[in-house]
Amino acid sequence: MRKFFNVLKIILTVILFAYSLCFLLFIFVMPKERRFDFAGHMQGTYLSQSMFDVLTWQHPTYAKAYFEQSVALNKRGEYAKGFRLLDRAVELDPKMHLGYRGYMKLRFLRDYDAALADLDRLDSLTPNHTDAPWGEDIDFLRGEAWFGKENYRKAIRVFNRSLENQGEDWADIQTFVYLGMAEHELGNYERAISEFQRALKYSASTPEAHLGLAQVYREIGNPGLAREHILEAEKSMAYKREDSYNEYLNEIYYIDIAAMKKDLDLETASTTTADEHSRS
């Protein structure tokens, strides 16, 4: 009987050690790409962060790991830690990560000068190539940064360059919206109308363009057209530009429409109801 228990204890010991060994192999020894994928899929958990810590400790020049580890931190507002990691990724592989850092500085920090510095540097590293950081045309992002800096003339120049890069048919509709807004800011009402109309030519359901037109028409003393466009803006709000991470610079809300309707002596009850059902 005693021999039986001894054998059982040895078997249990082997199983428990094997179990622990599997854990350790998984964390320290498995190919780095597989561990990277696993940590990426577990994004945000402490386990993911710990696995990236191990990966970057074992492979101090693994730029992708620093970049991926930064994502959850920046999404959740821990910018000092997140950007420290992202800076390291950029240091190791600027061509690959400068665009993302520029995008993050633009959209998450609204640090327009720093975003432009990164995007310009990326552009200089990739001559004869039009970059698309995080899937958006580099000049669209630079245009947004200049718009954020309230340098509307520069924004117009850069947004127009974005249209040249991509061709008008393929450009982001918001390029025309921003162009309209920038022209409006400069008091160029006819040009603003033309740019907002250009957005509507490609998609009649662009509430930002309708709202922009309503504002311009109200200012130039055409309340009839202003009313028409504010109602169209309200109807097309389901297609408004929004992002679950951050508010866009030109993001509009039902309350903007309600305020404009009030100015134009239009009924506002429906917008209040709509507001309660919107994401924002």
Place this chain on the structure above:
Amino acid sequence: MTKTNLFLLLSFLLAASLTGWFYYQVDHEVGEINFDGSLDDPAFELCDEDRVQQDYSPVGANYRGGKKAIEKEILDRLQEKLLFEGSGIITLRFVVNCNGETGRFRIWTIDGKIQEKESIQEQIHIFKASVAQLKHWEPGSWKEKKFDSYYQVNFKIKNGKITDIF
């Protein structure tokens, strides 16, 4: 203790520690805010302590009119009371519970070079008080069910003045 027993005990302790560590690592996330008796109001309750949604998830909370509306409602009052030297960003992260109430405020501060900057305790109260005045929270929801959710607001500061809330 025999060698067999010693090895069994060691193997058990190692396996148990690793399992506990693994469970803790999987169960906790960056940015989560747990109740802290020294900071949080015990009257603020969550509907499901184990399932607080991220603000960017499809069932995350929102404020009616977005950050633009938040800026409009609290900027002036906040500006007068702000204690911040230089430039940077104050990030306020908190929970909007399933009833649309706010609590468990935490604050992170960075300077213009994205380096951590110490938050002044007094400042936390000022921001908490401002956000607590906001009345149009839309708790996270899916179909008929309401969820607790995180929410975060960035206050961009230039030369001691708030220039943007987003």
